[in-house]
Amino acid sequence: MLKKIQSKDLQLGMHLHELCGSWMEHPFWRSKFTLTDAADIQSILGSGITEVWIDTAKGGDLPGETEAESAASVTEVLTAVAVEPRVEPPKPASMSDELKRAAMICNTAKKAVVSMFREVRMGNAINAEAAGELVEEISSSVLRNPNALISLARLKTADDYTYMHSVAVCALMVALARQLGLEEQEVREAGMAGLLHDLGKAMMPMDVLNKPGKLTDDEFRVIKGHPVEGHRLLVEGKTASAIVLDVCLHHHEKVDGSGYPDKLKGDAISLFAKMGAVCDVYDAITSNRPYKAGWDPAESIRKMTEWSNGHFDERVFQAFIKSIGIYPTGSLVKLSSGRLAVVLEQSEKSLLAPRVKVFFSTRSQSHIVPELIDLSHPGTLEKIVSREDAAKWGIKNLDALWAS
Numbered sequence: 001m002l003k004k005i006q007s008k009d010l011q012l013g014m015h016l017h018e019l020c021g022s023w024m025e026h027p028f029w030r031s032k033f034t035l036t037d038a039a040d041i042q043s044i045l046g047s048g049i050t051e052v053w054i055d056t057a058k059g060g061d062l063p064g065e066t067e068a069e070s071a072a073s074v075t076e077v078l079t080a081v082a083v084e085p086r087v088e089p090p091k092p093a094s095m096s097d098e099l100k101r102a103a104m105i106c107n108t109a110k111k112a113v114v115s116m117f118r119e120v121r122m123g124n125a126i127n128a129e130a131a132g133e134l135v136e137e138i139s140s141s142v143l144r145n146p147n148a149l150i151s152l153a154r155l156k157t158a159d160d161y162t163y164m165h166s167v168a169v170c171a172l173m174v175a176l177a178r179q180l181g182l183e184e185q186e187v188r189e190a191g192m193a194g195l196l197h198d199l200g201k202a203m204m205p206m207d208v209l210n211k212p213g214k215l216t217d218d219e220f221r222v223i224k225g226h227p228v229e230g231h232r233l234l235v236e237g238k239t240a241s242a243i244v245l246d247v248c249l250h251h252h253e254k255v256d257g258s259g260y261p262d263k264l265k266g267d268a269i270s271l272f273a274k275m276g277a278v279c280d281v282y283d284a285i286t287s288n289r290p291y292k293a294g295w296d297p298a299e300s301i302r303k304m305t306e307w308s309n310g311h312f313d314e315r316v317f318q319a320f321i322k323s324i325g326i327y328p329t330g331s332l333v334k335l336s337s338g339r340l341a342v343v344l345e346q347s348e349k350s351l352l353a354p355r356v357k358v359f360f361s362t363r364s365q366s367h368i369v370p371e372l373i374d375l376s377h378p379g380t381l382e383k384i385v386s387r388e389d390a391a392k393w394g395i396k397n398l399d400a401l402w403a404s
Contacts, residue, residue, distance in 0.1 A: 008050075015056075020053070032127065033127075090143045099403065101148075109134055109137070113195075117162070117163065125237045128196060146323065147346060155403065158210075165198060169276070172283060173279050176316070196234065197247050199230040199233055200230025204229075210290050212291050227250070227251065254277070255311065297327070325346040344357055349376040350375075352384065353375035353380075353383070357370050
């Protein structure tokens, strides 16, 4: 039976069903679990959450409660369900507004994924459904503004890569699923698959996973085992959907059959696994890794286009480009005036004409007063003539220019 109680009355052995408050406010990656550690109770009390729902059929109850009090709890549950408001779709937000929310989501999501991986390493089973709130927050942010969270999640340190990569791929999968016109439930499934696709890395040796140099053949064979390990963990948890299981196992397959672990080819690879392959590679090559710095987003799209023939499904890859742009947020470009600009966000009118911030003159080789330009606006004479390498021009604060 579900019962709402005060957080201060929580005891070990109780089964949490829901924490009353936003996922952003509580300190866990999931909200349904049995309390076995006093530190978890202290974390809930310290988070400011004053009420929780417990399930007395799965765990302990308040001592000495009367039948009348139990009946009142049942009435409260039924009343809460009856008056639950219909959730409205998130309203569109500007890049600057959503960046603020996305920064909080990324910070909380990273802690959640760290906690998830830690539990796996401790031998605990993972309840995939319990990550639903996290996926919902990420999905809502992408719906409000598809550029903000995806771009921020790319700005991970080498130490954060394993955890933030899961968050980034979740967001990329959500954006791609919507671009492909999938049903909203499938969009959520795609997001969940992105979040959990690398769960098997929790079982990889840390010295290999975080090695700062090139892996040996033996080390690479070990790392190539992470899809199978992740799939095993999710199967043991008994809550992951067929889509989540498939993406976890097959996101390293390639359409030419040269991928792993099963060397699947062409149509033998599911749509969702093909989506996972594209999103996984894009975030990997644009992120700072222990052994290399990330590539510029636009350069990464160019490289992926060169590989797309044997690596990616063409329809999925083209939809991916439409979802993030030929010049994704954070790309450094040169305009026809000779000025340099950083891409802020995409235009609905043209993939070739995003909104940019001009900040550097190649003629005077110096920074200039920043200027915002919508290249898709009628009458705008400027256009992008090339991608540029920030190091070539001595630019070191590129991300700060678009993320501020």
